[in-house]
Amino acid sequence: MTSRQVKTLADAAERLGDGRLSITSRGNAELRGLADGCGAELAALLAEAGLLPSPTHERVRNIVASPASGLDGLGAADVQLWARELDTHLLSAPWAAALSGRFLFVLDDGRGDVAGLGGDVTLVAVGGGEAELHVGGRAVRLAGSDAPAAALAAAGGFLAAARRAGTGAWRVGELPQGYEVDLAESGVTAEPVPAPELPQGPPPSPGVLGPTALSVLAPLGRLTAARLRALLPAEEVRLTPWRGVVVAGADPARLPALEAAGLITRPDSPWAGVTACTGRPGCAKSLADVRADAAPDPARQRPGRSGRRVLPVHYSGCERRCGHPHGDWTDVLATAGGDYLVDGVPTPRTALPEAVTAARTTR
Numbered sequence: 001m002t003s004r005q006v007k008t009l010a011d012a013a014e015r016l017g018d019g020r021l022s023i024t025s026r027g028n029a030e031l032r033g034l035a036d037g038c039g040a041e042l043a044a045l046l047a048e049a050g051l052l053p054s055p056t057h058e059r060v061r062n063i064v065a066s067p068a069s070g071l072d073g074l075g076a077a078d079v080q081l082w083a084r085e086l087d088t089h090l091l092s093a094p095w096a097a098a099l100s101g102r103f104l105f106v107l108d109d110g111r112g113d114v115a116g117l118g119g120d121v122t123l124v125a126v127g128g129g130e131a132e133l134h135v136g137g138r139a140v141r142l143a144g145s146d147a148p149a150a151a152l153a154a155a156g157g158f159l160a161a162a163r164r165a166g167t168g169a170w171r172v173g174e175l176p177q178g179y180e181v182d183l184a185e186s187g188v189t190a191e192p193v194p195a196p197e198l199p200q201g202p203p204p205s206p207g208v209l210g211p212t213a214l215s216v217l218a219p220l221g222r223l224t225a226a227r228l229r230a231l232l233p234a235e236e237v238r239l240t241p242w243r244g245v246v247v248a249g250a251d252p253a254r255l256p257a258l259e260a261a262g263l264i265t266r267p268d269s270p271w272a273g274v275t276a277c278t279g280r281p282g283c284a285k286s287l288a289d290v291r292a293d294a295a296p297d298p299a300r301q302r303p304g305r306s307g308r309r310v311l312p313v314h315y316s317g318c319e320r321r322c323g324h325p326h327g328d329w330t331d332v333l334a335t336a337g338g339d340y341l342v343d344g345v346p347t348p349r350t351a352l353p354e355a356v357t358a359a360r361t362t363r
């Protein structure tokens with residue numbers, strides 16, 4: 001988002017919602033507490049700021065790209081540029097509107113931070129100006145300059161396979177056996193990668209990313225209009241799938257002000273890596289106010305200071321576990337009696353802090 005778009009989102013949250021926004025595990029922004037009947041006004045506000053570029057394709061513009069790409073010197077290519085190109089191709093292909101709103105394009109710049117997010121079509125920059133295109137466990141290697149167009153062609157191949165199968169598959173993983181995406185038939189003629197593997201790497205830590213970029217996290221994935229405005233001025237604001245924000249064009253000296261605004265700016269913050277679903281009172285299915293129960297004691301440091309790996313932890317009000325992280329994570333699930341299961345182990349609510357700390361650090 002540009003500065004203007006960030007301001008628009010903050011204004012919309014205050015004028016039409018309850019001033020709060022959530023960042024989802026796909027890096028989308030959700031405005032909370034919208035009043036009945038405000039849809040047209042909200043759409044007009046967002047469209048004017050360029051945040052709704054296509055009424056027909058809005059639900060299928062699901063592209064996650066390494067959010068620090070091009071800012072910190074890591075990565076084999078600036079996949080933010082690929083994301084823009086892919087979005088342009090997507091918007092200009094009328095047939096692409098038939099993709100499901102759950103279909104996901106993932107563009108990893110080679111550092112492995114987003115490759116594991118379960119994309120239906122995944123592009124990975126591999127150096128030497130080349131890319132790998134991964135679909136359904138198979139991959140081909142091609143020129144990076146051809147990668148965005150090839151990703152869209154692969155999505156077309158998925159739609160063709162889904163039509164042939166006739167089972168109403170929304171995602172590549174839902175295609176029945178024998179109905180794989182045929183890349184050659186989709187017009188992607190490239191060298192197959194013999195044993196395709198997706199890279200794995202950590203997300204950017206909260207703090208300084210480079211000479212003019214910062215990374216922060218939103219506590220429990222929640223932003224407010226005030227926190228959004230605190231990110232400005234910025235050249236660009238990128239929401240991340242780890243419920244954080246990468247701010248391009250920001251002086252590292254601004255970190256204390258962002259911390260004062262309630263954002264997570266240090267990897268040892270007790271809030272880092274802690275997420276929760278909506279829970280009570282916002283969700284009728286919830287068995288507990290999981291957001292209140294997930295709030296760490298501010299006096300505690302984040303677990304695992306001994307150097308051991310600390311897993312993300314997610315609190316859920318019911319078994320749907322909405323918005324849980326990808327990869328390994330600690331599962332904290334509310335139960336009917338007001339207590340919890342921590343990775344399946346019954347745990348009284350009063351013993352949660354110790355049990356969660358142990359579960360996050362001992363595996």
Ligand code: SF4
Pocket residue numbers: 277278279283284285286287316317318319320321322
């Ligand atoms: S996990 Fe359950 S309680 Fe939490 S938001 Fe989803 S449906 Fe509601």
